[in-house]
Amino acid sequence: MKAFVAYALVVIGVPVFVGMALGALLVIPLTQLLHTKTSISVANLIYLESINAFVASVAGALLFRLFGLTPGLVVPVIMSAWVTFYFFSYHQPLRGWVSWLAGIFIGWFTLAKMVAGV
Numbered sequence: 001m002k003a004f005v006a007y008a009l010v011v012i013g014v015p016v017f018v019g020m021a022l023g024a025l026l027v028i029p030l031t032q033l034l035h036t037k038t039s040i041s042v043a044n045l046i047y048l049e050s051i052n053a054f055v056a057s058v059a060g061a062l063l064f065r066l067f068g069l070t071p072g073l074v075v076p077v078i079m080s081a082w083v084t085f086y087f088f089s090y091h092q093p094l095r096g097w098v099s100w101l102a103g104i105f106i107g108w109f110t111l112a113k114m115v116a117g118v
Contacts, residue, residue, distance in 0.1 A: 002067045002068065002069060003067075003069055005067070006063060006064050006067045006069055006071075007074075007075075007078075009063060010060060010063070010075055010078050010079065011078055013082050014059075014063065015056050015057075015059040015060035015063060015075075015079060016056050016079055016082050016083065018055070018056065018059040019052045019053060019054075019055040019056020019057070019058075019059055020052050020056070022055050022059070023051050023052030023053075023054070023055040023056070024052065026051055026055075027048045027049075027051050027052060030048060030051075031045050031048060034048075043095075046093060046095050046096045046099060047095065047099050048099075049096045049099040049100055049103065050099040050100065050102050050103030050106070051103065052100070052103065053079075053083070053099065053100040053101070053102070053103025053104045053107060054103040054104075054106060054107035054111070055107070056079060056103075056104060056107070057076060057079070057103070057104050057105075057106075057107030057108045057111070057112045058107055058111055058112050058115055060075045060076070060079060060108075060112065061075075061108070061111075061112035061113070061115040062115050065115055071112075075108070076104050076105055076108040076112075079104050080100075080101055080104055080105075083097065083100040083101065083104070084097065084101075087100070
């Protein structure tokens with residue numbers, strides 16, 4: 001039953017929401033700092049979305065850790081499906097989508113494995 005609840009929370013998008021909420025606490029000040037102190041264009045700031053995805057991966061792993069379960073590879077795949085649905089449904093820039101996918105999988109194969117205890 002715990003596995004069902006954990007995967008249900010992933011399917012409804014809880015780790016992605018947590019990643020966007022907590023990642024914004026890091027990304028917004030960093031974006032303002034980069035925009036005012038450097039000559040980086042606003043279009044290139046979308047690559048910072050990978051930080052949100054990284055936090056979402058860790059949140060997904062932490063969710064399974066709290067339930068005492070070992071997460072499988074299907075967790076980042078489900079999160080990637082959510083992000084893909086959003087970016088293609090609302091015609092968002094592909095750079096943001098690639099940043100999210102890269103952040104999810106980099107986060108999953110590095111820090112999330114340590115959080116999940118695998």
